[in-house]
Amino acid sequence: MFIINFIVNEVFGQSSVIISLIACLGLIIQKKSIGKVIEGTFKTLLGFLVMSAGINIIVGATNFLSDIFQQAFNLQGYIASVEAITGLAQRELGREAALTLLTIFIVNVLIARFTKFKYIFLTGQALLWMATMGSVIGYKSGITGIPLILLGGIVGGIFAVFMPAIAQPVVRKITGNDNIALGHFCTIGYTFEAFISKITGNQRKSTEDIKLPKSFSFLQDSYLTMAIVMLIIYLIPAIICGQEIISQYSGGKNYIIYTVLESINFTVGIYILVTGVRMLLNEIVPAFRGIALKIVPDAIPALDCPVLFPYAPNAVLIGFLTTTIGTILGMFIFPLFGMALIIPSMSSNFFAGGTAGIFGNALGGRRGAIIGGLAHGLFITYLPAMLVPLLEAYGFRGVTFTDSDVMTNGLLVGNILKGSYIFPICYIIFIILITVFVILAVKKEKLTPNSETNTSENIKNENLNEGIELFNNKQYEKACLIFEELIEKDKSNKETQKYLLEVYNILLKQYSSDKKEELVKEYLKKLDALRDTIRKNI
Template sequence: MNFTQLINKGLLGEPALLLGFIAFFGLLLQRAPFQRMMNGTIKTMLGYVLLQIGASAAGTSLSNLSTIIQSGFQIIGIIPHNETIVALAQINYGQEIAVIMLIGMVLHLGIARFTRFKYIFLTGHHMLFMASMLAGLLVAMPLAAWQTYLFGGIFLALSMSFGPAVIQPHVRKVIGSNDFAVGHFNSAGYLIAGWIARLVRSKEERETSDKLKKVQMFFQDHMIVISVFTFILFLVSGFFVSAKGFGEMFSGRHYLVVSAMQAIWFAAGVFIILAGVRMMLSEIIPAFHGIAEKVVPNAIPAIDCPVLFTYSPLSAVAGFLLSFAGGLLAMALLYSYQYTVIIPGVIPHFFSGGAAGVIAYKLGRRRGLIVASLCHGFLVTLLPIFLIPLLSGLGFIRATFADSDFSVIGVIVHWLLKLAFHG
């Protein structure tokens, strides 16, 4: 295994192994009994794998929804999808990505150890995404190889340290403590969603009418709500696709059957995600205290954004739907001006929009959830417009980076280096 594979396909290529190793190391530092170390390590890994299984099930359903929408509206454009563009970046810049990640991780741990920014970024795949974006951006500039590695590593480390820090006040409001932070490169989106939610928050929540209470009785189980609303979403989207086109996409099955089954697949995926998150958090946080005590005093683990879903599952689903609606509005605006059309990616809106929805509801209640989630979706769909021209080294492809920080950091890095090297 060469150096590039060691970084990209080693521990960081398997986030479950990385988290399991951290749990084991933390419990070892606490001198926990062997059985406790095994339990904590395996349950941490199992929790993350459950999260991946749930994300895969929900993602398959959402990919089908995206296909239906694109077929129905016949719009061709650029889709924000991290995995697609990262795969291309790794083919072209594998060595640069690996070195940037290595330097970035070392500097990030140094920042956590010697400054007040005590966040340890544990979302391995987002580390890879950001390193890929930085490599694609820096290689396109007139820099020596060592400058690409050094600047890439510095900006990656700063992103991993400051991203969780800027949204921690919002996260603290959601979870009620500093037990963990969110390590997900949509910090700008979460920050703005929280600000807007606070700005438009109702002074008082209206009392629920008796009729509405009777309806709410039916929707007390959030899995029922998720299933029903997803079914309606598929049903409405299917209206815009011809019967022949729908049949070709789903092997001749009727769209009512497809809508029902896709809704159930999505709900099942969400259920597994929530179960996995609960199991992972119950083990990784106590284990992490060993690292916080011995290696980086007062360290806070920064974990992937689905950790917020368990605090308000209905807000997460509402945030996803409203964020996606905001993305469709942004797409319509771009289309009307004959500009580069960004087609909102359903999967990024599910994860980022869902977490933004939880933050917005906790900070702004119902009105905050609605307004902030719509604005979030509109913003994260427009932002890639500014990043796409900077990644010319990757060529023209119908994909780009999805979450807000990639665009924000990409533009800032490009501006700083252009200022430094060209005056």
């Protein structure tokens, strides 16, 4: 039992150890030199720990914000905190949760090995939240021992494979490839935002294209913008609380100065997090391919949500702000219908809201990210409010889970074990409908000469349309020659160059998922080189 506990708690319970061992094994399988194996393993560990350090700074800063927010507005309700409720559950079900976590990972690998869903979920803390939910729901329904562990493990393992699969069409659109998947149990919330964004948004105007007047050009620096926005968000509740309350956190320091520094700490955490993400991806993706080819052919690593942040930093900030507004609205709206008052978690709002913002921007541009973010905030407030009656029946007071997929597990399994089937059936139908809608929406975004994407006030060129048509008809060489000529022809026109870059980006994203044709790969490399040329011209 000691060995099992050690493996479960010290290996599978530590995301950094899991990912580093996977990197090490992948490099060994690729027959890299001892030096390369050591370098790759420790760089992976370093990148993950740098990312974790950033996350810890962010969590500390957002916990402070949540506390002063509650005290400033005198709110009493249920705190949405997966960490807090997991801590409470671990006191009674620590062993069961640990063994359930191990079972989830095994089931995940088996499903990936023997089905077409090749996703390996590598976010350890998210697996722990899912394992805890499975243990709590099963145990409080009268299930114990091996049946409890198997129930939580099988259900959690299914979630660990299918949630990345649901998100992958949008993730592929965001990243342009299938090198990574999203391993974060908030996928249903992200899909809901993508659904709302597609209906309400305008994809042609991205959050990343926001331009400011020259006098505010300094705000183009995303970190500086974030620092200023967060400063305002922190100062409002801090001023309402005053020196007496803030001194509980500041140790006697001036409450305004302390609050300003905490708000800046948030941005520092983001900077560190993004740096760690880049280090991690540079090592884990190549190493992962080595182990995947042996154990799970064509496996895709499902990583934590911050891996997407560098792709759309403006969308992260917009997603966080709009999700926060949505959760605050939900906090006041849902109690009017007899539901629990849910006090939002700023930490969850940032990570889940920021990632949802990226999804919203991908399908609906800046307008979609804003409207979808508000809807996402309401959605992730509604789910914990629905979960409260179940948790109260199990003896939990004052706290509730976050993370939409974890709550979905609890709502579905909990209601089914109680013999209530209407809500689970309706909710499953809802998930299927929004998922199918989003997947079809992404698939329909095929670039054609007559599509709206190819129209621009700055460029109306028959040669460009001809090149796109040739590329779509697999005449890649002729198409690339035309694309190259277009770049040279209007080298000095930055607007034209930017538009060409946009078109080539879409082509790359459209065809990069096709792994069967070597010819496509060859000319995608050519297209990528053309993008580099355009960037130099701009």
